Amino acid sequence: MTDxxxxxxxxxxxxxxxxxGHGDGAAGATPLADALASAGLVLDGLVKRFGPVVAVDGVSxxxxxxxxxxxxxxxxxxKTTLLRMVAGLERPTAGRVVLDGRxxxxxSAHERDIGMVFQSLALFPHLDVRRNIGYxxxxxxxxxxxxxxRVDELLGLVHLDGLGRRPVRKLSGGQxxxxxxxxxxxxxxxxxLLDEPMSALDANLREAxxxxxxxxxxxxxxxTIMVTHDxxxxxxxxxxxxxxxxxxxxxxxxxxxxxxxxxxxxVARFMxxxxxxPAKVHSHxxxxxxxxxxxxxxxxxxxxxxxxxxxxxxxxxxATVIAVDDTAPADPDTIPGEVVFVRDLxxxxxxFVDCGLDEPLVAAGAGRDHPPVVQGDTVAVHLPPDRCVVxxx
Amino acid sequence: xxxxxxxxxxxxxxxxxxxLLVVLMASFNRERYxxxxxxxxxxxxxxxxxxxxxxxxxxxxxxxIGLASATLAVLIALPLAYAVHTYRPRLSPVLFxxxxxxxxLPPVIxxxxxxxxxxxxxxxxxxxxVIVAHGVFFSTVPLITITLGLQAIDxxxxxxxxxxxxxxxxxxxxxxxxxxxxxxxxxxxxxFVLSLNEYIIAFMVAGFSxxxxxxxxxxxxxxxxxxxxxxxxxxxxxxxxxxxGALARFGGLERLLxxxxxxx
Amino acid sequence: xxxxxxxxPATAGATAxxxxxxxxxxxxxxxxxxxxxxxxxxxxxxxxxxxxLVPFGLxxxxxxxxxxxxxxxxxxxxxxxWSRLFSDVYIGRTLxxxxxxxxxxxxxxxxxxxxxxxxxxxxxxxxxxLLVLVLGALTLSEVIVxxxxxxxxxxxxxxxxxxxxxxxxxxxxxxxxxxxxVVAGLAYTAFPYAVLTLFPSLDRVDRELTEAAETLGAxxxxxxxxVVVPLCRQALVAAFLLVFxxxxxxxxxxxxxxxxxxxxxxxxxxxxxxxxxNVPFAAAIxxxxxxxxxxxxxxxxxxxxxxxxxxxxGDDVVAGxx
Numbered sequence: 013m014t015d016x017x018x019x020x021x022x023x024x025x026x027x028x029x030x031x032x033g034h035g036d037g038a039a040g041a042t043p044l045a046d047a048l049a050s051a052g053l054v055l056d057g058l059v060k061r062f063g064p065v066v067a068v069d070g071v072s073x074x075x076x077x078x079x080x081x082x083x084x085x086x087x088x089x090x091k092t093t094l095l096r097m098v099a100g101l102e103r104p105t106a107g108r109v110v111l112d113g114r115x116x117x118x119x120s121a122h123e124r125d126i127g128m129v130f131q132s133l134a135l136f137p138h139l140d141v142r143r144n145i146g147y148x149x150x151x152x153x154x155x156x157x158x159x160x161x162r163v164d165e166l167l168g169l170v171h172l173d174g175l176g177r178r179p180v181r182k183l184s185g186g187q188x189x190x191x192x193x194x195x196x197x198x199x200x201x202x203x204x205l206l207d208e209p210m211s212a213l214d215a216n217l218r219e220a221x222x223x224x225x226x227x228x229x230x231x232x233x234x235x236t237i238m239v240t241h242d243x244x245x246x247x248x249x250x251x252x253x254x255x256x257x258x259x260x261x262x263x264x265x266x267x268x269x270x271x272x273x274x275x276x277x278x279v280a281r282f283m284x285x286x287x288x289x290p291a292k293v294h295s296h297x298x299x300x301x302x303x304x305x306x307x308x309x310x311x312x313x314x315x316x317x318x319x320x321x322x323x324x325x326x327x328x329x330x331a332t333v334i335a336v337d338d339t340a341p342a343d344p345d346t347i348p349g350e351v352v353f354v355r356d357l358x359x360x361x362x363x364f365v366d367c368g369l370d371e372p373l374v375a376a377g378a379g380r381d382h383p384p385v386v387q388g389d390t391v392a393v394h395l396p397p398d399r400c401v402v403x404x405x
Numbered sequence: 406x407x408x409x410x411x412x413x414x415x416x417x418x419x420x421x422x423x424x425l426l427v428v429l430m431a432s433f434n435r436e437r438y439x440x441x442x443x444x445x446x447x448x449x450x451x452x453x454x455x456x457x458x459x460x461x462x463x464x465x466x467x468x469x470i471g472l473a474s475a476t477l478a479v480l481i482a483l484p485l486a487y488a489v490h491t492y493r494p495r496l497s498p499v500l501f502x503x504x505x506x507x508x509x510l511p512p513v514i515x516x517x518x519x520x521x522x523x524x525x526x527x528x529x530x531x532x533x534x535v536i537v538a539h540g541v542f543f544s545t546v547p548l549i550t551i552t553l554g555l556q557a558i559d560x561x562x563x564x565x566x567x568x569x570x571x572x573x574x575x576x577x578x579x580x581x582x583x584x585x586x587x588x589x590x591x592x593x594x595x596x597f598v599l600s601l602n603e604y605i606i607a608f609m610v611a612g613f614s615x616x617x618x619x620x621x622x623x624x625x626x627x628x629x630x631x632x633x634x635x636x637x638x639x640x641x642x643x644x645x646x647x648x649x650g651a652l653a654r655f656g657g658l659e660r661l662l663x664x665x666x667x668x669x
Numbered sequence: 670x671x672x673x674x675x676x677x678p679a680t681a682g683a684t685a686x687x688x689x690x691x692x693x694x695x696x697x698x699x700x701x702x703x704x705x706x707x708x709x710x711x712x713x714x715x716x717x718x719x720x721x722l723v724p725f726g727l728x729x730x731x732x733x734x735x736x737x738x739x740x741x742x743x744x745x746x747x748x749x750x751w752s753r754l755f756s757d758v759y760i761g762r763t764l765x766x767x768x769x770x771x772x773x774x775x776x777x778x779x780x781x782x783x784x785x786x787x788x789x790x791x792x793x794x795x796x797x798x799l800l801v802l803v804l805g806a807l808t809l810s811e812v813i814v815x816x817x818x819x820x821x822x823x824x825x826x827x828x829x830x831x832x833x834x835x836x837x838x839x840x841x842x843x844x845x846x847x848x849x850x851v852v853a854g855l856a857y858t859a860f861p862y863a864v865l866t867l868f869p870s871l872d873r874v875d876r877e878l879t880e881a882a883e884t885l886g887a888x889x890x891x892x893x894x895x896v897v898v899p900l901c902r903q904a905l906v907a908a909f910l911l912v913f914x915x916x917x918x919x920x921x922x923x924x925x926x927x928x929x930x931x932x933x934x935x936x937x938x939x940x941x942x943x944x945x946x947n948v949p950f951a952a953a954i955x956x957x958x959x960x961x962x963x964x965x966x967x968x969x970x971x972x973x974x975x976x977x978x979x980x981x982x983g984d985d986v987v988a989g990x991x
Binding site (some may be wrong): 406409410413414416417418420421422423424425427428431439480481482485487488489492500503504506510511512513514515516517518519520521522523524530535537538541544550565598601602603605608609612618622623626634635638641642645646648653 | 706709710711713714716717718720721722723724725727728731780783784787799801802803804805806808809810811812813814815816817818819820821828857861886888889890914915917918919920921935936940942943948951952955958959962
């Protein structure tokens with residue numbers, strides 16, 4: 013029920029199985045009313061304009077309850093604006109936000125049942141840890157005893173026992189993050205929102221916290237949306253990744269699926285290093301890479317006209333470099349080239365091969381699989397058919 | 406260069422402190438006339454201050470006007486600063502300019518304006534005139550301190566409060582106001598000190614019926630110097646310095662001056 | 670496709686404007702204000718309008734009113750007050766005021782500039798007490814400043830007594846009331862403002878800039894004139910203007926420390942309003958002084974912005990250093 017992508021690729025614009033809130037993805041529109049009445053978060057045609065600038069250009073998503081969904085994309089792609097519309101901090105120019113069957117679009121942020129962690133964490137500088145965490149309870153008028161008990165519980169949940177009385181400016185980055193998380197979860201909201209929560213932390217801490225946060229989210233089974241520009245983070249933590257570009261959703265699906273079967277060149281590039289190979293459709297089963305080298309490519313070319321120009325995406329880890337001597341017959345699904353550069357890092361290597369295309373083809377692998385080639389060698393690069401994906405440009 | 410620096414700094418220090426020292430000495434001198442070296446010390450002029458009813462009432466008037474006008478100044482400045490900062494209405498520069506304008510005009514001019522105004526309204530010579538005039542005239546100071554204070558608050562903090570369930574009024578009460586307290590106090594104290602020290606507006610607006618300390622000092626000067634005036638001045642100045650010290654403790658002094666703290 | 674039933678009562682009857690606005694933007698990102706918020710904004714504006722704009726307007730009108738014997742005045746529209754302002758006597762007073770304020774502005778800025786420069790280069794240990802001293806001077810009432818200078822320059826209690834004690838003079842002399850005591854008093858009250866205006870700009874001058882100049886062969890004095898001064902031109906002009914306008918409006922110092930021939934227009938204003946009971950005239954002078962201030966500030970700012978546009982500050986440094 014989403015948008016933009018024109019291909020019929022298997023990686024459709026809907027969340028894939030197990031997480032689909034409705035039907036079997038039959039062709040055609042799904043009954044919106046059904047979807048809207050069920051639990052979970054539904055974004056329906058959200059648009060946000062700031063004067064002449066269109067930050068979010070028609071996004072519709074269905075987020076199943078209990079899932080962790082990442083909005084992933086480069087700066088300025090609209091992911092934060094989208095999150096803020098869900099939170100109620102921005103009013104949509106058009107479209108609706110429906111939570112658990114209720115249209116909350118008109119509700120302001122303080123009326124929605126959400127908990128949000130901000131990029132700067134936004135801890136209250138004038139309150140200590142306990143009072144920060146207990147703030148939402150206090151606002152609701154919860155009595156002191158219940159509040160105290162709940163704050164204790166939360167301190168334990170985020171492993172901050174004993175730090176309750178400390179002023180927030182005396183906390184480390186990681187500790188502050190936990191306070192922000194505990195505070196957002198204090199009232200057991202239906203929706204947990206995170207805006208680049210790890211950006212203020214250093215790399216080691218970030219990786220550890222990613223795992224911790226994901227485990228916590230799973231334990232609480234709380235519907236979560238996380239905005240990030242870090243593809244690794246998204247892949248580590250998410251049930252569903254929503255890749256956004258220029259205000260639109262380019263692809264949404266489980267992380268590995270999006271990684272292995274990117275719908276567009278943008279998604280392919282954003283999810284990790286990749287080779288983008290221009291090719292021409294040669295027949296029902298083969299394409300000619302660079303217009304010259306035939307490679308068998310499975311069903312993805314169905315529906316393409318012979319002679320059409322397409323682009324293949326192949327991850328460096330899936331390409332193999334084979335040393336060639338002139339007498340051996342060419343292996344199928346290979347293209348010839350000359351090694352222009354080898355980066356050998358011991359545990360891993362990268363091989364850059366000029367195959368007559370605009371850019372060198374990169375093949376990567378583990379150190380022990382290093383092919384016996386050096387700069388200047390003539391080689392053949394094997395492109396496994398089942399790993400090549402046709403992407404829209 | 407060293408010599409020049411020493412010379413300039415010494416000159417300025419002497420220039421700034423000399424008059425004050427003289428006043429200090431004069432206030433403790435037993436005689437009316439100051440001979441060097443000062444021979445006889447006495448605190449009689451200070452006790453004079455306490456016993457003399459006229460001086461006491463001048464002090465009372467000044468304190469009352471100071472506290473009331475500082476309160477009024479904050480009451481004008483706080484909503485204006487908050488509204489301009491939070492809602493950013495189209496007329497913001499104009500409105501903010503209106504808030505700053507009173508302070509930019511020379512006091513004597515505002516004094517005439519106020520005089521004419523109160524005459525017209527038919528409410529002459531009352532202490533409220535001074536309170537209102539000072540409140541309006543000095544509202545610029547808390548306006549600036551509070552605006553600076555608002556700008557120093559991370560905008561995400563207010564949004565966080567909203568997402569945690571705080572309605573706008575709650576958010577203001579539980580988050581914004583506590584964080585603004587230092588700048589409000591700073592603005593209040595500054596307006597208070599300024600009001601205490603102010604002469605010409607108070608004089609023109611109600612000077613013949615309400616005697617503030619500066620007015621009384623000025624009037625007394627006409628009759629020639631008495632050390633009591635010196636004693637009053639010392640006490641008065643101490644009061645201002647204490648207030649300033651309190652301000653400095655609240656910090657932000659360097660930031661108010663616009664210094665760049667990043668390399669300290 | 671039917672639209673889902675709206676079950677949340679909070680959204681029932683919601684209008685485009687959210688009454689308890691919480692910063693959510695409309696289409697242009699700006700807030701649409703509810704009535705409560707409008708009150709928050711317009712109440713203080715109303716107070717300021719009534720108690721500042723109205724008096725100011727009234728004062729302008731009063732300058733055209735008719736003065737009545739006995740110190741009162743009646744609404745009218747005559748030019749008596751204004752024409753009196755342009756009589757010889759008062760033109761003379763105007764010129765005197767301008768010259769005096771110019772002199773004070775020059776002297777004060779000339780001392781404040783190097784002083785503030787040294788101040789910004791000091792370590793906190795020295796800087797803080799000095800700043801406290803300067804700001805302390807700011808908290809003094811103008812009356813007290815006038816009074817203390819009266820003492821220090823007077824015959825009975827002043828510095829001349831020290832001179833006598835040191836054997837430099839035979840008997841104490843009074844320097845006040847007099848022209849230079851007025852200058853001293855005005856400079857004293859204006860000095861802290863000059864320092865405060867100059868401080869931010871001077872503080873921001875990167876230490877490495879001056880160090881670079883010195884490694885290129887400039888003496889500290891040369892560095893100061895060819896690097897620091899050009900960089901802080903704007904602040905310098907601002908400080909000068911501030912002192913000028915400030916002293917133009919100063920009322921008490923000139924009255925206490927000067928004879929009538931040393932009175933500035935500001936003193937005349939208060940004198941006319943109270944002692945001479947000629948309020949329309951006082952109003953006219955007040956408007957006139959405001960006008961002068963605006964003109965001076967306008968002219969200097971305009972001239973300032975024109976000469977510096979398109980000019981590479983580097984040229985100054987090179988030209989000066991060569």
